[in-house]
Amino acid sequence: MSEFFSMGGYGSYIWGSYAITAIAMIALLLATLRSLRNSRIERDQLETVLQARRPRRTKKAPKAS
């Protein structure tokens, strides 16, 4: 087993490249999923407000924020 991990003495190079590739690919995927989730949440909230707001033009002073 340890022979397998040492990879003929080149283990650090080989496992290093596999690890970096895995980390980069997984990180990219997770970052995308994360921002996708956040954007979906934010969008849903905005859509709710949109649906709640019936098309009517009541003039009122804009609320100070």
Add this chain to the structure above:
Amino acid sequence: MNGFLAILQRDLRLALRQGADSVMVVAFFIVTTTLFPFGVGPEANILARIASGVIWVSALLAAMLSLERVFQTDYEDGTLELLTLSPVSLELLVLGKVLAHWLTTGLPLIIAAPLMAVMLNMDQNGFVTLMIAMLLGTPALSLIGAIGAALILGARRGGVLVSLLVLPLYIPVLIFGAGAVEAALLGISATAQLQIMGAILLITLAATPFATAHAVRQAME
């Protein structure tokens, strides 16, 4: 054709009145080149070995330095909008502006290059090739750079951005420009390299005005 001459004449006049631009480019070129002996040491044979590369890289950077101004000022004061709306094809006007840019920056560099070659101890038999290579290469630099200058109109941090966009595209010119001089220094014919540079110039001359004009129109939207 009248439009081409009109814009060329105006840009040259602007460059003359605003002065400084060409002088700055040449000064930048000379200062950058002079930095190398400080970096690598003043041994004559090392300098002679790297002279062609150093001159080309410095010329590249110097040509790039002034790129941002090709369209930026015209964009800011509304001139570019009117040029887009003038009854002359925008490609032709772009070509006129690029020619003006080359005349005010590329040409002075070609004149300054042999001077720096002497200071870097380059062998005399490379001088003619260096001048010819720069004569073929610097217009291509201006043409390619104009695309970058047009793309960044309206962007934040335009100056740094244009170098990031344009420098990778400059690599072929650098390789063959320096290669031609090196061949000449070795006493080999540099015709092949110069022919390729001529081809690059022709391709850029044919293709880049369309890309640049497209980018300018995009910026006007």
Add this chain to the structure above:
Amino acid sequence: MHRFAKPSVFLKLTDPLLPWLAGATAILIATGLYFALFASPLDYQQGDTVRIMYLHVPAAWMGLFCYVGMAICGAMSLIWKHPLADICARATAPIGATFTALCLITGSLWGEPMWGTWWVWDARLTSMLILLFLYLGYIALVNAFDDPERGSKAGSALALVGAINVPIVKFSVDWWNTLHQPASIVRMDGPSVDPSMQLPLALMILGFTCYYFVLLILRVRLELNERRIRALQLSGMFDERSDQEAEKANSYDAGHNAEASQ
């Protein structure tokens, strides 16, 4: 008249596709890894380090593939002015840049034990490095505008110009390399690819390609979501509101915070 309508076609098409693609990615990469790490022969010259090839070559392939994809999107955006083409190009860039960087890193890790140096100005590695610069330039340009749409359009034009330039760069770098490189140095294409190596290589290449498509679909959705959010925010919903609506808006704030704190 409405460009917002068109993307829904994309979503309808990709929705059923996504789980299949994700599954294919997992299976292909898993079997590819099995063959690459356990069931493939050693190279007589390079020994175990040849296993890096199963990452290096697919990454290089993806770097080029993504750039070609971006250029095609750029051309489509130019010809049909379809907003989805810009979005796809924009979504592809970070993926392509990641793979190009991975190609360089694995190449370097492969080069150290083989050539005794982390970096060789080898024609292929150098070309990949320039490709990485092109990606970085694209990403910087796209993000440099206040109006995201303007950025995407400028990016598409740049991708097209870059794609025309890539063969010229490749040619000139090859030429430069043969001129300066002594022939004795082992080149990347040194080991002839044994048929038993072709299988894991093909699996990994396919797996990476599927991974790209999964990520592309997700990132395009993300971009579409963000467009919709910007449109909603721009609509001025929050400007003039009655008490009733202000209440709703408050519940929005509350909901949002609740979600965020999960």
Add this chain to the structure above:
Amino acid sequence: MANFSGSDLTCLRGERLVFGGVSFAAQSGDAIMLRGRNGAGKSSLLRVMAGLLSPRSGQICWDDENIADDRIAHQARLQYLGHQDAVKPVLSVRDNLRLWGQLRGVKNLEQEIDTALDVLDIHHLSRVSGRYLSSGQKRRTALARILIGQSDLWLLDEPTVGLDRESCGEVSRMIADFRSSGGIVIYSTHIDLEVDNPVILDLDKFAIPMVEWLMEHSEFDDLGPDPAQEAAQ
């Protein structure tokens, strides 16, 4: 008799709808005044008319020919005055104007420049370089530009910005002269420029209420649960 018309124009800036369904028609001698709030799309419409901006939908025709088919011909017949004056600080007023005349291929250019300078009463400034001009003088230089060379269509975006009352009168006179010679003028202005019975195009009427519009066009609800559908269930 020239005829300039647009039908069902929709304009999108960035990701924002500016206006939708705008139509207009003008014949030689007509003037159209664009009105509307800030951001109603007056400048955008003028840019669409000039061909700088492509409309999202609809088309603009000159004598029943789409302007997108022959841009150069359209650009030859129009004069556009934008927000900016495009006056180069290092060039004299005359040199500034000369470029635009040359680009239009004007014959007797110097004479035309003289006339234009006279009309706007800046002849005494002809040798002064742009950097010494006041903003009003720059605006008048820009206005002089549109007098140089033949044109059938003026698109003026806030022509009177930075001008005093007297100069506004000059602009009114310019417009009247141009119309009497068969030109079409389309302009936007905040102050009342004295123009004889212009057609008024109120862009506020064509504003697209984003909220309603977004509700109608929520096609990409397949991204997540549609609140409307949920409510219906």
